[in-house]
Amino acid sequence: MTKHSHSSSGLRRQPKQQRGRERVDKILDAAAAVFDEVGYEAASTHKIAAKAGTAIGSLYQFFPDKAAIFQAMELRHVERVKAFWAETNTPEIVQLPLRQMINAIASAVAELFEHPVSRVIFVQFYTAREMFQSIDESMTQEAINFLASILKERNPALSQAHSSLLAEVCVHSINAVMLSALRTSNLQHRQQLSGQIEDLLVSYLEPHVGDARLGNVMKVMKCPHCQSEQLSKNGYRRGKQCYRCKECRKQFVENSQRSMM
Template sequence: MNRSSQMSSPNSLRRQPKQQRGQQRVAKILTAAAEVFAQVGYSAATTQQIAERASTAVGSIYQFFPDKLAIFHALEAEHMERIAIVNAELLSKDIRRPLLQTIDEMVDTHAQYFEHPIPRIVYLQYFLAPIPGLFALFDDKFDRLLISQFADLCQQRNPQLDRDRSELIAEVFHRTYNCLLLVALKSNGEHRQKLYAELKNLLYVYLNPYIGDDLLLHTKVMICEHCGSDRVAKNGHRHGKQRYICRACGKQFADSYSLRGYPPEIKQQCLALHQQGMSFRQIERQTGVSHNTVINWVAAAS
C-alpha cells in the first residue's frame, strides 16, 4: 500500500471562501502554517501556534479547516498545483536552446519557487521528514512522472537514445538534482547560492555527453506535423514505421524530421564575442554554446 492510499481527501476545507477577504485570510493561515511547520516541525505544531503566527483567532482557522492535517493537505495541494505549472513551462521551452541555458533556467526557476514557505515546507517534509499518512498527492508516481518527462526531453535532443537509456539518464539527473536542491534549501543564503552554482555545473557535465549542444547540431529533431511543436515522444510502430505522439497537441504521426541548429543571432553573438577577445571557454559560459561549436564557427568564418 502506498502512502496516498491512507489519506483523507486533500480538499479538506470546511468551506471555500468566496469573497476576497476570506481568500486572503486562508492564504495568510496557510503561509503561517508553513512557517510554523518549518520552525517546530509538523508533529509539534499546534493550531494555536498557527493562529498566533497568522494574527487571528483559533476559531477563524476552524471555520475553514477541521484539523491540522487538513491544513497540511491544503499546503500540499497548493504546491502540487503550482509546481505542475512551473515544470510545464520549463519543459515547453524550445529544445534548441543551449543546454547550459536550459539548466540555468531550471535551477534558477526552482530556486526562486522554493523560496516561498509553502512549497519549501512541503518539499522538505516529504523528502527529509516523511510521516505515514501525511501526504495525499505527493508520492512516487509524481517522481516517476518527472523522470518520464525529462526522458522525453532527452530523446528530443538526442533521438539516438533508446527509451531505457533516456529514462536512466533522467533518473540520475532527477535524483542528483533533488539531493543537492534539498541541501541548498537547508543552507543559509550565501552558501545556498554557491550550491546552486555547483549544481548547475554538475548537471551540465553529466548531461552534456548525452544531450549536449554538439549532438543537437548533428542530429535530427522530431517536429509535430500538426502544430510544429518539438515536444514529441515515440509511440510504437505501425506498418514498420516509427510512430510519434505530440505532447503539445496530443496528435500522432509518422516520421517527420527537421534539421535543427542554433538561431543565427546566437552564432553572430558568439563570433562577435570572439572578435572582442573573449576565449572560447568564456563564450561557452556566457552563452551556453559549446566551445567546440564556437571553434568550428570561427574556423568557418575565417
C-alpha cells in the first residue's frame, strides 16, 4: 500500500527502557481498538489513554495528539509487513509444492492482520486514504515486486513482465478479499472469506508456477559444478541472479553452466 521517508516516527520522544516501549505498544493497540470502535474522527487521546489503562499525561509523554499516534501506527504496520516479506521469501517456502507455498503465505497474511494495528491501518488505507502520511500506493507495488520475485524464482522461464502481471493480479485480489473479510463483523464469514484466498491463488497460478514446473526449477537450482542444492544468492550479473554453492564455494549465474570464478 511509502509516501516518502519520514524522519519522525510520530513519537514525541523515543522510549529508552523496555517499560516505555511496552507502554507505547499498549497505547498503539488501544488506539487501534478505539479507531475500530468509534472511528478516527470520534476518537480522542483521552479515550485512547483510558483504553490503554494509562494516564493521559503518560500518553502525552510520547504522543502530542492522535494524528501522531496514527502515524506511529502506520510505521509499525510497515515494519510488520517488511518482516512478513523477509520471513516468507525464503528457499524453504519458495520451493514447497504450490499449495503448501500459498498456504504458508496466506497463513502469514492472516496472522499479520490479526494484529489490531495492522488491521485498522489496512482498512483505513482503503476507506480514508487522505489520513495517511507515510504509506501510499508504493507499498502495494513493493508487495507486487515481492511476489513477482517468488514467481520468477519458481519458474525462471517466466519473463519479468509476465511474473509482474501475475503478481499484480494476485496482490490486488488478496487485498480485495482481505478488505471484505476485515470489514465484516461476522467472524465466521471473515474466516470463510480469507480461507478462499488459498484456493483462488492456487487455481490462478497453477498453470504458471505449479508443481509440474517445480522439478525444472529444482534442476536449474543445482550447482553445475558439484550438483549440490545447498545454494545462497550472491547478487546479480547482467540482470541475472547469481548464486554461490555452499559445498564447493564456486559461483554461477542462473541458467548458466559456466563458472564465474
